[in-house]
Amino acid sequence: MTFETPALAAHNGLDLTRIAAISLDLDDTLWPIWPTIARAEEVLHGWLLREAPKTAELLLTPGVLRELREATERERSDLAHDLSALRRESIRAALSRVGEDPALADAAFDVFFDERQRVVLYDDALPALQWLSERYPLVAISNGNADLKRTGVDAWFRTAFSAHVFGSGKPHAPIFQAAAASVGVQPHQVLHVGDDAALDVVGALAVGMQAAWVVRHPEEEQKPWTHGARPQLVVPDLQALCRVLGAD
Structure with missing residues:
Protein backbone atom coordinates (compact mmCIF):
# COMPACT_ATOMS: atom_id res chain seq x y z
CA MET A 1 0.00 0.00 0.00
CA THR A 2 1.30 3.48 -0.86
CA PHE A 3 0.32 6.91 0.38
CA GLU A 4 0.25 9.25 -2.58
CA THR A 5 -0.47 12.69 -1.12
CA PRO A 6 2.62 14.35 0.39
CA ALA A 7 2.25 15.11 4.08
CA LEU A 8 4.84 16.98 6.08
CA ALA A 9 6.30 15.73 9.36
CA ALA A 10 8.62 17.38 11.83
CA HIS A 11 11.38 15.18 13.23
CA ASN A 12 13.02 15.66 16.58
CA GLU A 51 -39.06 8.48 29.01
CA ALA A 52 -38.15 11.40 31.28
CA PRO A 53 -39.41 14.67 29.76
CA LYS A 54 -38.62 16.85 32.78
CA THR A 55 -35.01 15.74 32.66
CA ALA A 56 -34.89 16.37 28.92
CA GLU A 57 -36.11 19.92 29.54
CA LEU A 58 -33.59 20.47 32.34
CA LEU A 59 -30.66 19.39 30.18
CA LEU A 60 -31.60 21.95 27.53
CA THR A 61 -30.76 24.71 30.02
CA PRO A 62 -27.32 26.13 29.13
CA GLY A 63 -24.64 25.06 31.54
CA VAL A 64 -26.69 22.50 33.46
CA LEU A 65 -24.97 19.43 32.03
CA ARG A 66 -21.54 20.91 32.77
CA GLU A 67 -22.67 21.81 36.30
CA LEU A 68 -23.91 18.27 36.92
CA ARG A 69 -20.73 16.79 35.52
CA GLU A 70 -18.50 18.97 37.69
CA ALA A 71 -20.58 18.21 40.78
CA THR A 72 -20.34 14.50 40.07
CA GLU A 73 -16.56 14.76 39.65
CA ARG A 74 -16.28 16.51 43.02
CA GLU A 75 -18.51 14.06 44.83
CA ARG A 76 -17.13 10.93 43.15
CA SER A 77 -13.40 11.51 42.78
CA ASP A 78 -13.04 7.73 42.59
CA LEU A 79 -14.62 7.90 39.13
CA ALA A 80 -12.23 10.49 37.68
CA HIS A 81 -10.75 7.94 35.26
CA ASP A 82 -14.13 6.49 34.22
CA LEU A 83 -15.96 8.64 31.68
CA SER A 84 -18.80 6.12 31.40
CA ALA A 85 -19.49 6.18 35.12
CA LEU A 86 -19.28 9.98 35.24
CA ARG A 87 -21.77 10.29 32.39
CA ARG A 88 -24.14 7.77 33.98
CA GLU A 89 -24.03 9.46 37.39
CA SER A 90 -24.54 12.89 35.83
CA ILE A 91 -27.70 11.61 34.16
CA ARG A 92 -28.81 10.10 37.47
CA ALA A 93 -28.29 13.46 39.19
CA ALA A 94 -30.39 15.21 36.54
CA LEU A 95 -33.22 12.72 36.94
CA SER A 96 -33.13 13.16 40.71
CA ARG A 97 -33.12 16.95 40.50
CA VAL A 98 -36.45 17.06 38.69
CA GLY A 99 -38.07 14.21 40.64
CA GLU A 100 -37.95 11.54 37.93
CA ASP A 101 -36.83 7.97 38.53
CA PRO A 102 -33.03 7.88 38.96
CA ALA A 103 -33.08 4.19 38.03
CA LEU A 104 -33.63 5.31 34.43
CA ALA A 105 -30.00 6.46 34.35
CA ASP A 106 -28.73 3.03 33.34
CA ALA A 107 -31.03 2.70 30.34
CA ALA A 108 -30.40 6.33 29.37
CA PHE A 109 -26.66 5.83 29.46
CA ASP A 110 -26.96 2.70 27.31
CA VAL A 111 -28.73 4.79 24.65
CA PHE A 112 -25.94 7.35 24.74
CA PHE A 113 -23.20 4.73 24.79
CA ASP A 114 -24.57 2.81 21.81
CA GLU A 115 -24.57 5.94 19.67
CA ARG A 116 -21.16 6.99 20.97
CA GLN A 117 -19.68 3.88 19.35
CA ARG A 118 -20.83 4.93 15.87
CA VAL A 119 -17.64 6.76 15.00
CA VAL A 120 -16.63 8.08 11.58
CA LEU A 121 -12.94 7.47 11.02
CA TYR A 122 -10.65 10.07 9.50
CA ASP A 123 -9.95 9.21 5.88
CA ASP A 124 -6.34 8.33 6.64
CA ALA A 125 -7.08 6.11 9.65
CA LEU A 126 -8.14 2.82 8.09
CA PRO A 127 -5.35 2.52 5.48
CA ALA A 128 -2.84 3.55 8.14
CA LEU A 129 -4.11 0.96 10.61
CA GLN A 130 -3.84 -1.72 7.96
CA TRP A 131 -0.30 -0.70 7.01
CA LEU A 132 0.91 -0.32 10.58
CA SER A 133 -0.64 -3.56 11.82
CA GLU A 134 1.19 -5.50 9.10
CA ARG A 135 4.51 -4.25 10.48
CA TYR A 136 4.05 -3.71 14.21
CA PRO A 137 1.88 -5.01 17.03
CA LEU A 138 -0.63 -2.25 17.76
CA VAL A 139 -2.02 -1.42 21.20
CA ALA A 140 -4.84 1.03 21.92
CA ILE A 141 -4.49 3.33 24.93
CA SER A 142 -7.47 5.56 25.64
CA ASN A 143 -8.91 7.65 28.45
CA GLY A 144 -12.23 7.50 26.64
CA ASN A 145 -14.87 4.79 26.56
CA ALA A 146 -14.79 3.70 22.93
CA ASP A 147 -15.16 -0.04 22.41
CA LEU A 148 -12.75 -1.35 19.77
CA LYS A 149 -15.11 -4.00 18.47
CA ARG A 150 -18.16 -1.77 18.32
CA THR A 151 -16.24 1.02 16.61
CA GLY A 152 -15.01 -1.49 14.02
CA VAL A 153 -11.25 -1.21 14.51
CA ASP A 154 -10.55 -4.22 16.72
CA ALA A 155 -9.08 -6.29 13.87
CA TRP A 156 -5.98 -4.08 13.76
CA PHE A 157 -5.07 -4.19 17.45
CA ARG A 158 -3.38 -6.90 19.50
CA THR A 159 -4.56 -5.48 22.82
CA ALA A 160 -6.36 -2.43 24.20
CA PHE A 161 -6.24 -0.45 27.43
CA SER A 162 -8.95 1.99 28.50
CA ALA A 163 -8.75 4.05 31.67
CA HIS A 164 -12.17 3.02 32.96
CA VAL A 165 -11.28 -0.68 32.78
CA PHE A 166 -7.61 -0.41 33.72
CA GLY A 167 -8.27 1.80 36.74
CA SER A 168 -6.09 4.76 35.77
CA GLY A 169 -5.34 6.58 32.57
CA LYS A 170 -2.93 8.78 30.70
CA PRO A 171 -0.62 10.54 31.47
CA HIS A 172 0.10 8.21 34.40
CA ALA A 173 2.80 5.62 33.84
CA PRO A 174 1.00 2.32 34.64
CA ILE A 175 -1.28 2.27 31.60
CA PHE A 176 1.64 2.93 29.22
CA GLN A 177 3.80 0.32 30.92
CA ALA A 178 1.01 -2.26 30.82
CA ALA A 179 0.45 -1.58 27.12
CA ALA A 180 4.10 -2.25 26.33
CA ALA A 181 4.16 -5.41 28.44
CA SER A 182 1.02 -6.72 26.73
CA VAL A 183 2.92 -7.13 23.46
CA GLY A 184 6.13 -8.32 25.05
CA VAL A 185 8.29 -5.21 24.70
CA GLN A 186 9.84 -2.58 26.97
CA PRO A 187 8.44 0.96 26.98
CA HIS A 188 11.52 2.34 25.21
CA GLN A 189 10.67 0.07 22.26
CA VAL A 190 7.22 1.64 21.79
CA LEU A 191 6.23 4.63 19.67
CA HIS A 192 3.08 6.16 21.14
CA VAL A 193 0.84 8.08 18.75
CA GLY A 194 -1.78 10.54 19.93
CA ASP A 195 -3.29 13.99 19.59
CA ASP A 196 -3.11 15.27 23.18
CA ALA A 197 0.16 16.96 24.11
CA ALA A 198 -0.32 16.62 27.86
CA LEU A 199 -1.85 13.16 28.01
CA ASP A 200 -0.22 11.38 25.07
CA VAL A 201 3.12 13.07 24.52
CA VAL A 202 4.07 13.89 28.10
CA GLY A 203 2.80 10.57 29.43
CA ALA A 204 4.63 8.49 26.83
CA LEU A 205 7.92 10.35 27.13
CA ALA A 206 7.85 10.03 30.91
CA VAL A 207 8.01 6.23 30.70
CA GLY A 208 10.71 6.20 28.04
CA MET A 209 8.54 5.74 24.96
CA GLN A 210 9.04 7.78 21.84
CA ALA A 211 6.07 9.95 20.94
CA ALA A 212 4.42 11.03 17.71
CA TRP A 213 2.10 14.00 18.18
CA VAL A 214 -0.78 14.07 15.69
CA VAL A 215 -1.73 17.69 15.01
CA ARG A 216 -4.70 17.68 12.66
CA HIS A 217 -5.41 21.38 13.28
CA PRO A 218 -2.33 23.50 12.42
CA GLU A 219 -3.23 26.21 14.94
CA GLU A 220 -2.49 23.75 17.75
CA GLU A 221 1.11 23.45 16.67
CA GLN A 222 1.48 27.24 16.64
CA LYS A 223 0.71 27.53 20.36
CA PRO A 224 3.69 27.85 22.73
CA TRP A 225 4.96 24.44 23.87
CA THR A 226 4.69 24.36 27.67
CA HIS A 227 5.19 20.67 28.37
CA GLY A 228 8.95 20.30 28.70
CA ALA A 229 10.33 17.45 26.59
CA ARG A 230 9.11 17.51 23.01
CA PRO A 231 7.81 14.61 20.90
CA GLN A 232 10.24 12.92 18.53
CA LEU A 233 7.76 13.36 15.69
CA VAL A 234 4.97 15.77 14.80
CA VAL A 235 2.62 14.73 11.99
CA PRO A 236 -0.56 16.21 10.50
CA ASP A 237 -2.20 12.80 10.11
CA LEU A 238 -1.57 9.06 10.18
CA GLN A 239 -0.65 9.02 6.50
CA ALA A 240 2.37 11.16 7.33
CA LEU A 241 3.27 8.80 10.16
CA CYS A 242 3.31 5.85 7.76
CA ARG A 243 5.46 7.76 5.30
CA VAL A 244 8.02 8.44 8.02
CA LEU A 245 8.02 4.79 9.08
CA GLY A 246 8.67 3.65 5.53
CA ALA A 247 5.43 3.60 3.55
CA ASP A 248 7.19 5.00 0.50
Whole structure:
Protein backbone atom coordinates (compact mmCIF):
# COMPACT_ATOMS: atom_id res chain seq x y z
CA MET A 1 0.00 0.00 0.00
CA THR A 2 1.30 3.48 -0.86
CA PHE A 3 0.32 6.91 0.38
CA GLU A 4 0.25 9.25 -2.58
CA THR A 5 -0.47 12.69 -1.12
CA PRO A 6 2.62 14.35 0.39
CA ALA A 7 2.25 15.11 4.08
CA LEU A 8 4.84 16.98 6.08
CA ALA A 9 6.30 15.73 9.36
CA ALA A 10 8.62 17.38 11.83
CA HIS A 11 11.38 15.18 13.23
CA ASN A 12 13.02 15.66 16.58
CA GLY A 13 15.39 12.72 16.93
CA LEU A 14 13.03 9.84 16.14
CA ASP A 15 14.93 6.54 16.31
CA LEU A 16 13.28 4.11 13.92
CA THR A 17 15.51 1.24 15.07
CA ARG A 18 13.98 1.33 18.54
CA ILE A 19 10.39 0.84 17.40
CA ALA A 20 9.13 -2.69 18.04
CA ALA A 21 5.48 -1.81 18.75
CA ILE A 22 3.11 1.12 18.37
CA SER A 23 0.48 2.32 20.80
CA LEU A 24 -2.33 4.53 19.57
CA ASP A 25 -4.79 6.89 21.16
CA LEU A 26 -8.33 6.61 19.79
CA ASP A 27 -10.51 9.74 20.15
CA ASP A 28 -9.31 12.60 17.93
CA THR A 29 -6.51 10.38 16.64
CA LEU A 30 -8.53 7.81 14.67
CA TRP A 31 -11.82 9.73 14.56
CA PRO A 32 -13.13 13.16 15.61
CA ILE A 33 -14.75 12.78 19.01
CA TRP A 34 -16.91 15.88 19.43
CA PRO A 35 -19.23 15.30 16.46
CA THR A 36 -19.69 11.77 17.82
CA ILE A 37 -20.51 13.02 21.32
CA ALA A 38 -22.86 15.69 19.98
CA ARG A 39 -24.79 13.10 17.97
CA ALA A 40 -24.95 10.73 20.95
CA GLU A 41 -26.29 13.51 23.16
CA GLU A 42 -28.98 14.29 20.58
CA VAL A 43 -30.06 10.64 20.57
CA LEU A 44 -30.05 10.59 24.37
CA HIS A 45 -32.18 13.73 24.46
CA GLY A 46 -34.73 12.15 22.14
CA TRP A 47 -34.94 9.15 24.46
CA LEU A 48 -35.34 11.38 27.51
CA LEU A 49 -38.16 13.31 25.82
CA ARG A 50 -40.10 10.05 25.70
CA GLU A 51 -39.06 8.48 29.01
CA ALA A 52 -38.15 11.40 31.28
CA PRO A 53 -39.41 14.67 29.76
CA LYS A 54 -38.62 16.85 32.78
CA THR A 55 -35.01 15.74 32.66
CA ALA A 56 -34.89 16.37 28.92
CA GLU A 57 -36.11 19.92 29.54
CA LEU A 58 -33.59 20.47 32.34
CA LEU A 59 -30.66 19.39 30.18
CA LEU A 60 -31.60 21.95 27.53
CA THR A 61 -30.76 24.71 30.02
CA PRO A 62 -27.32 26.13 29.13
CA GLY A 63 -24.64 25.06 31.54
CA VAL A 64 -26.69 22.50 33.46
CA LEU A 65 -24.97 19.43 32.03
CA ARG A 66 -21.54 20.91 32.77
CA GLU A 67 -22.67 21.81 36.30
CA LEU A 68 -23.91 18.27 36.92
CA ARG A 69 -20.73 16.79 35.52
CA GLU A 70 -18.50 18.97 37.69
CA ALA A 71 -20.58 18.21 40.78
CA THR A 72 -20.34 14.50 40.07
CA GLU A 73 -16.56 14.76 39.65
CA ARG A 74 -16.28 16.51 43.02
CA GLU A 75 -18.51 14.06 44.83
CA ARG A 76 -17.13 10.93 43.15
CA SER A 77 -13.40 11.51 42.78
CA ASP A 78 -13.04 7.73 42.59
CA LEU A 79 -14.62 7.90 39.13
CA ALA A 80 -12.23 10.49 37.68
CA HIS A 81 -10.75 7.94 35.26
CA ASP A 82 -14.13 6.49 34.22
CA LEU A 83 -15.96 8.64 31.68
CA SER A 84 -18.80 6.12 31.40
CA ALA A 85 -19.49 6.18 35.12
CA LEU A 86 -19.28 9.98 35.24
CA ARG A 87 -21.77 10.29 32.39
CA ARG A 88 -24.14 7.77 33.98
CA GLU A 89 -24.03 9.46 37.39
CA SER A 90 -24.54 12.89 35.83
CA ILE A 91 -27.70 11.61 34.16
CA ARG A 92 -28.81 10.10 37.47
CA ALA A 93 -28.29 13.46 39.19
CA ALA A 94 -30.39 15.21 36.54
CA LEU A 95 -33.22 12.72 36.94
CA SER A 96 -33.13 13.16 40.71
CA ARG A 97 -33.12 16.95 40.50
CA VAL A 98 -36.45 17.06 38.69
CA GLY A 99 -38.07 14.21 40.64
CA GLU A 100 -37.95 11.54 37.93
CA ASP A 101 -36.83 7.97 38.53
CA PRO A 102 -33.03 7.88 38.96
CA ALA A 103 -33.08 4.19 38.03
CA LEU A 104 -33.63 5.31 34.43
CA ALA A 105 -30.00 6.46 34.35
CA ASP A 106 -28.73 3.03 33.34
CA ALA A 107 -31.03 2.70 30.34
CA ALA A 108 -30.40 6.33 29.37
CA PHE A 109 -26.66 5.83 29.46
CA ASP A 110 -26.96 2.70 27.31
CA VAL A 111 -28.73 4.79 24.65
CA PHE A 112 -25.94 7.35 24.74
CA PHE A 113 -23.20 4.73 24.79
CA ASP A 114 -24.57 2.81 21.81
CA GLU A 115 -24.57 5.94 19.67
CA ARG A 116 -21.16 6.99 20.97
CA GLN A 117 -19.68 3.88 19.35
CA ARG A 118 -20.83 4.93 15.87
CA VAL A 119 -17.64 6.76 15.00
CA VAL A 120 -16.63 8.08 11.58
CA LEU A 121 -12.94 7.47 11.02
CA TYR A 122 -10.65 10.07 9.50
CA ASP A 123 -9.95 9.21 5.88
CA ASP A 124 -6.34 8.33 6.64
CA ALA A 125 -7.08 6.11 9.65
CA LEU A 126 -8.14 2.82 8.09
CA PRO A 127 -5.35 2.52 5.48
CA ALA A 128 -2.84 3.55 8.14
CA LEU A 129 -4.11 0.96 10.61
CA GLN A 130 -3.84 -1.72 7.96
CA TRP A 131 -0.30 -0.70 7.01
CA LEU A 132 0.91 -0.32 10.58
CA SER A 133 -0.64 -3.56 11.82
CA GLU A 134 1.19 -5.50 9.10
CA ARG A 135 4.51 -4.25 10.48
CA TYR A 136 4.05 -3.71 14.21
CA PRO A 137 1.88 -5.01 17.03
CA LEU A 138 -0.63 -2.25 17.76
CA VAL A 139 -2.02 -1.42 21.20
CA ALA A 140 -4.84 1.03 21.92
CA ILE A 141 -4.49 3.33 24.93
CA SER A 142 -7.47 5.56 25.64
CA ASN A 143 -8.91 7.65 28.45
CA GLY A 144 -12.23 7.50 26.64
CA ASN A 145 -14.87 4.79 26.56
CA ALA A 146 -14.79 3.70 22.93
CA ASP A 147 -15.16 -0.04 22.41
CA LEU A 148 -12.75 -1.35 19.77
CA LYS A 149 -15.11 -4.00 18.47
CA ARG A 150 -18.16 -1.77 18.32
CA THR A 151 -16.24 1.02 16.61
CA GLY A 152 -15.01 -1.49 14.02
CA VAL A 153 -11.25 -1.21 14.51
CA ASP A 154 -10.55 -4.22 16.72
CA ALA A 155 -9.08 -6.29 13.87
CA TRP A 156 -5.98 -4.08 13.76
CA PHE A 157 -5.07 -4.19 17.45
CA ARG A 158 -3.38 -6.90 19.50
CA THR A 159 -4.56 -5.48 22.82
CA ALA A 160 -6.36 -2.43 24.20
CA PHE A 161 -6.24 -0.45 27.43
CA SER A 162 -8.95 1.99 28.50
CA ALA A 163 -8.75 4.05 31.67
CA HIS A 164 -12.17 3.02 32.96
CA VAL A 165 -11.28 -0.68 32.78
CA PHE A 166 -7.61 -0.41 33.72
CA GLY A 167 -8.27 1.80 36.74
CA SER A 168 -6.09 4.76 35.77
CA GLY A 169 -5.34 6.58 32.57
CA LYS A 170 -2.93 8.78 30.70
CA PRO A 171 -0.62 10.54 31.47
CA HIS A 172 0.10 8.21 34.40
CA ALA A 173 2.80 5.62 33.84
CA PRO A 174 1.00 2.32 34.64
CA ILE A 175 -1.28 2.27 31.60
CA PHE A 176 1.64 2.93 29.22
CA GLN A 177 3.80 0.32 30.92
CA ALA A 178 1.01 -2.26 30.82
CA ALA A 179 0.45 -1.58 27.12
CA ALA A 180 4.10 -2.25 26.33
CA ALA A 181 4.16 -5.41 28.44
CA SER A 182 1.02 -6.72 26.73
CA VAL A 183 2.92 -7.13 23.46
CA GLY A 184 6.13 -8.32 25.05
CA VAL A 185 8.29 -5.21 24.70
CA GLN A 186 9.84 -2.58 26.97
CA PRO A 187 8.44 0.96 26.98
CA HIS A 188 11.52 2.34 25.21
CA GLN A 189 10.67 0.07 22.26
CA VAL A 190 7.22 1.64 21.79
CA LEU A 191 6.23 4.63 19.67
CA HIS A 192 3.08 6.16 21.14
CA VAL A 193 0.84 8.08 18.75
CA GLY A 194 -1.78 10.54 19.93
CA ASP A 195 -3.29 13.99 19.59
CA ASP A 196 -3.11 15.27 23.18
CA ALA A 197 0.16 16.96 24.11
CA ALA A 198 -0.32 16.62 27.86
CA LEU A 199 -1.85 13.16 28.01
CA ASP A 200 -0.22 11.38 25.07
CA VAL A 201 3.12 13.07 24.52
CA VAL A 202 4.07 13.89 28.10
CA GLY A 203 2.80 10.57 29.43
CA ALA A 204 4.63 8.49 26.83
CA LEU A 205 7.92 10.35 27.13
CA ALA A 206 7.85 10.03 30.91
CA VAL A 207 8.01 6.23 30.70
CA GLY A 208 10.71 6.20 28.04
CA MET A 209 8.54 5.74 24.96
CA GLN A 210 9.04 7.78 21.84
CA ALA A 211 6.07 9.95 20.94
CA ALA A 212 4.42 11.03 17.71
CA TRP A 213 2.10 14.00 18.18
CA VAL A 214 -0.78 14.07 15.69
CA VAL A 215 -1.73 17.69 15.01
CA ARG A 216 -4.70 17.68 12.66
CA HIS A 217 -5.41 21.38 13.28
CA PRO A 218 -2.33 23.50 12.42
CA GLU A 219 -3.23 26.21 14.94
CA GLU A 220 -2.49 23.75 17.75
CA GLU A 221 1.11 23.45 16.67
CA GLN A 222 1.48 27.24 16.64
CA LYS A 223 0.71 27.53 20.36
CA PRO A 224 3.69 27.85 22.73
CA TRP A 225 4.96 24.44 23.87
CA THR A 226 4.69 24.36 27.67
CA HIS A 227 5.19 20.67 28.37
CA GLY A 228 8.95 20.30 28.70
CA ALA A 229 10.33 17.45 26.59
CA ARG A 230 9.11 17.51 23.01
CA PRO A 231 7.81 14.61 20.90
CA GLN A 232 10.24 12.92 18.53
CA LEU A 233 7.76 13.36 15.69
CA VAL A 234 4.97 15.77 14.80
CA VAL A 235 2.62 14.73 11.99
CA PRO A 236 -0.56 16.21 10.50
CA ASP A 237 -2.20 12.80 10.11
CA LEU A 238 -1.57 9.06 10.18
CA GLN A 239 -0.65 9.02 6.50
CA ALA A 240 2.37 11.16 7.33
CA LEU A 241 3.27 8.80 10.16
CA CYS A 242 3.31 5.85 7.76
CA ARG A 243 5.46 7.76 5.30
CA VAL A 244 8.02 8.44 8.02
CA LEU A 245 8.02 4.79 9.08
CA GLY A 246 8.67 3.65 5.53
CA ALA A 247 5.43 3.60 3.55
CA ASP A 248 7.19 5.00 0.50
